[in-house]
Amino acid sequence: MKNNLKQILLILTACFTLLSCDNDFLNTDPLGEISQAAVWTDPALADAFVTGIYQGLGNGGFDEQMLASLTDEAIFTHPGRGITTITEARTNSADDGWVNNTIFWANMYSYIRRANIAIENLSEPQFPNTNGVVDRLMGEAKFMRAYYYHQLARYYGGVPLVDRPYGLGEETYETPRNTWEETINFILADLDDAATLLAGKNMASGRASELASLALKSRVTLYAASDLHDGPTASAKSSLLASYPNLDLVAYPSGNRVERWQKAQAAAKAVLDKGIGNLYGLSEPVPHAEGIQNYINNSLSRNGGEKELILGRYFINLKQENGGRQGLFNGPNGYNNWAGNSPVQLLVDDYEMMDGSKFDWSNPEHAAAPYENRDARFYASILYDGAQWKPRSSANQPRDPLGQIQTGTYEVSTAGGGKETHFGLDTRNSPIEDWNGSYTGYYTRKFVDPDPAIVDQNTWQEVPWPVLRYTEAVLNYVEASLELGQEDEAKAWLNQIRFRVGQPAITSTGDQLVDDYRNERRIEMAYEEQRYHDVRRWMIPAETIGRKANIINIIGTLKPGATVSVYRYDPTVYNYDYEVQLIDPGKENRTWLDKIYFTPILRDELNRNTLLVQNPGYD
Incomplete structure (x- = not known):
């Protein structure tokens, strides 16, 4: 026993001697991890970090529950998923119903933080800009930050704009919501930077590009010009918004709407000039059977339809992600x-x-x-x-x-x-x-x-989710042109969309032309997460998604x-x-209340950040 104790004491003494003599022993990096400092000294590691920022895209819109079921496109078959909480206008600060991770407040900010880390470290790069690698990574990070902020903005309105990664020991982590105008300007500035940084870069499929930056700018400027985000218009159409004391959080209180529509038109035209889409330039409708196949090709991004995709979320069978299970779902x-x-x-x-x-x-x-x-x-x-x-x-x-x-x-x-x-x-x-x-x-x-x-x-499938596609920008251009009174220009582009699926030219004018455009957008972009936002920004939800299924x-x-x-x-x-x-009201009983224009900020977020102001219609 004594010999055993003596051996143990000798071993312990040797260990303490080693520890006291070699302070680096305590500072050994884990063999299975890479330090953050090391990431930003190596372009390959930095690339991997920026690639991780894309994970916030999730499955795109290809989850089992789709945004279509919150609109007059679809109804979700299975109970208990939080869908009817929204369609029956029962959302509140304790229960916002079904919210996909691609729009969830906390999730979006976690990816915004990752983008901020990349932007901060790439601002003073520790590796050379060989072949423009620093510019490319910075452009991607700025695009993704803009994308996640645009997701928050189109559901919540103006949000706190955090442009740096918070660290430990900050004086405060609370920050108020920025106005709608400030939020839009921030997003557009990031997209302009991204477009410049990514110009001329040969980007891999599924990654941000100059054209993707322009396309997202087209969407953001279109939303900014729309009725819901023009304070006087929104107030005239909704007593709830008219009585909201913080209207600048969700709309421009004033300003020149014509200029906003001009910016939206110019942003869309930039996409039209640089992209190509699929089967544009036809002067007459294709045969009906050909039109069916053309639309299938566009939806599956195959046989020419891949030219429609500006940014896609891709899936491969080897990985077996839920995004490849649309046939099953x-x-x-x-x-x-x-x-x-x-x-x-x-x-x-x-x-x-x-x-x-x-x-x-x-x-x-x-x-x-x-x-x-x-x-x-x-x-x-x-x-x-x-x-x-x-x-x-x-x-x-x-x-x-x-x-x-x-x-x-x-x-x-x-x-x-x-x-x-x-x-x-x-x-x-x-x-x-x-x-x-x-x-x-x-x-x-x-x-x-x-x-x-x-x-x-x-079985699984490999159909990409269209995060951004060329035809959305065409429709954005048509809408802005209509708002600016340029009906012939609007119809010229609208009919190109129709000709490739075999539909005859639209010849209407005035209010009927606007209705025809809106229906065309509804049909062309069905199940692409457009309808949910379109009927809100047009402020026509009561007569659309408020109808009983x-x-x-x-x-x-x-x-x-x-x-x-x-x-x-x-x-x-x-x-x-x-x-x-x-449909049996026991299954779903759709109701529209104006509070559903925006998603409520959850109580947990309000408790974490007492400077936040809740959206209109919620306690």
Whole structure:
């Protein structure tokens, strides 16, 4: 025992001697980590740090719950996700409902901090600007900071502008909200710097570029010029905003709106001049079938459609991120998918006829065959009853050998010569995952890879999310031109969008032209996180997203003498009856209150920063 104790004491004495003689022992860097100081001495490490700032993009808009379900585009099928908290206007400072991480206050500021760290260290670089690497990284960091601030601004209004990384021991970490004007100016300054720094740089896919900086500037200036952010206009249209004592936090209290629209037009034109888009410059509509394929290509960013993308969030099968599961999240339950963000009838009805006329249920021809002769984008975006889709799984092909969408109830013949009801395989009465059936009678096709091998939750897809695309800038240019009274210029560009999908030219003028433009934007940009913001900034939510969601009920009855043992869509055999109904208010009861123009700042944030002022309509 004594010998053991002696050995232990000798070992301890040796350890203390080593520690006292070599102070560097305590300062050894962890072998599995890199110090922040080292990052900014090595261009490769600095590049990796800046790459990490992009993580705030998340899955883009490709999460299971999509922003579309907070609008008159879709309804979310599954309960308990916070969607109805917003659509029923029940948001408050303790519960803001479903908020994606790509817009969540705390998450955005965490990535703004990362951008600030990069900007601070790159301002006095410790490695040479070989091949413009410092300029490129600084440009990317400034773009991403602008992007995250723009996300905060379009949901919350003016926000605290933090332009440096806070450290330990600060006198205070509280800071007030900046005004709307200050916030917009800050974002635009970053984007101007980013565009200059990134000019001429050959950027990899999925990274900021000069064109991306110009495109985001186009979006930000368009929002800034819109009704919601013009104090006098907003006050005239909303008593809540008129009574808000801090209106400058969410709008310009005064100023020249014409100049704002001119800036928006110029910003959009800069994108048009530098980008190319896909299939612009047509002088007449393409054939209808070609128009369908063109829109599919644009949505999937393939076969020329990749030219539409200015900035995309890309996905690869090897990584298996949720952004590659849109087919699973939104596809039909009869294909073992989840039907998440199902289109509502309000959206379906806004797709024009092939000849450019409006669809109308009071028109007997339209009502008898509502899915015939519609805008090509309808067929490329919506899965409807009778639509030809993929082969079903081997277990379910005997029930549907043709691979057609079934969202109704239909008569089929029995062996004894009678009739019985066949519930569509893609309904909530289906024998296949009925709990995942659509409530609306529709499913989303847009952004879903049509490859027959990509059918259900066992497969993934590689379709990028369009963070920014060329056609958005074209539509921004059209809107600004209309606001400035330049109708011919607006129509010239608007019709180029329509021609590539086979729709005829718009010839209307005045208020009707504005309505036609807004519908065109709705259809062209469906499911791209545009509608949520558009109806707010136009200040038309009560007559759009405030409407009750509606659905289609379809019944197919066999024609006299017809017999069918396995159901198939066939108007020569069946009479189809289509009835539009409001969705059960127990499922969702949409309501609009003006407080929903902006997202509430959560109570936790208000408690952390007592200088914050809450948005209008919230306690």
